[in-house]
Amino acid sequence: GNSVTQMEGPVTLxxxxxxxINCTYTATGYPSLFWYVQxxxxxxxxLLKATKADDKGSNKGFEATYxxxxxxxxxxxxxxxxxxxxxxxxxxxxxGNNRKLIWGLGTSLAVNP
Amino acid sequence: DTEVxxxxxHLVMGMTNKxxxxxxxxxxxxxxxxxxxxxxxxxxxxFVYSYEKLSINESVPSRFSPECPNxxxxxxxxxxxxxxxxxxxxxxxxxxxxxxxEQYFGPGTRLTVT
Numbered sequence: 001g002n003s004v005t006q007m008e009g010p011v012t013l014x015x016x017x018x019x020x021i022n023c024t025y026t027a028t029g030y031p032s033l034f035w036y037v038q039x040x041x042x043x044x045x046x047l048l049k050a051t052k053a054d055d056k057g058s059n060k061g062f063e064a065t066y067x068x069x070x071x072x073x074x075x076x077x078x079x080x081x082x083x084x085x086x087x088x089x090x091x092x093x094x095x096g097n098n099r100k101l102i103w104g105l106g107t108s109l110a111v112n113p
Numbered sequence: 114d115t116e117v118x119x120x121x122x123h124l125v126m127g128m129t130n131k132x133x134x135x136x137x138x139x140x141x142x143x144x145x146x147x148x149x150x151x152x153x154x155x156x157x158x159x160f161v162y163s164y165e166k167l168s169i170n171e172s173v174p175s176r177f178s179p180e181c182p183n184x185x186x187x188x189x190x191x192x193x194x195x196x197x198x199x200x201x202x203x204x205x206x207x208x209x210x211x212x213x214x215e216q217y218f219g220p221g222t223r224l225t226v227t
Contacts, residue, residue, distance in 0.1 A: 043155065046218075105154070
């Protein structure tokens with residue numbers, strides 16, 4: 001079945017450091033891929049998405065490229081800020097039922113000043 | 114307006130109480146969702162409504178009863194809950210007619226069952 005694997009956290013970085021959070025997936029068909037972010041005490045926000053191979057999603061300085069050959073969708077940011085401290089979830093749409101999202105376990109990021 | 118609102122923000126209830134969670138969206142979305150999220154875990158899908166009809170029930174116990182009065186509103190009725198039901202309950206919505214299923218989430222209701 002479909003699945004998403006994220007790197008385990010927590011990840012701790014200093015402000016202005018480069019961020020990579022790895023996400024790989026197993027899926028049949030051509031799912032859409034998403035990154036969601038959850039700030040402390042809040043709901044989930046869609047950070048970026050990609051719907052087909054080689055698409056690059058980007059938002060708020062974050063980027064991720066849909067790599068079908070490596071089944072990956074790694075999240076990157078060139079210079080993190082303290083305000084980026086949050087939990088990041090990678091997800092894919094279930095090809096059999098696009099309303100269902102398959103979630104990674106989440107990666108907690110803490111950015112220190 | 115890409116906002117989903119949820120009320121109340123916090124709720125404490127006893128195991129014999131009946132309460133309801135409410136969710137509203139004004140984005141014209143025709144699919145609405147209830148999720149349960151435990152701390153430091155991904156959200157777990159509970160129910161999906163599509164065009165105001167229940168389309169997915171993820172084998173949720175009957176003490177949780179969803180209702181979709183119209184295309185903008187979604188309720189979750191709670192009765193005889195257990196302490197293990199304490200969690201963050203998230204509502205979400207998405208488009209249905211463009212093949213675009215990205216989901217927009219509300220801020221959640223933090224439920225504590227005593």
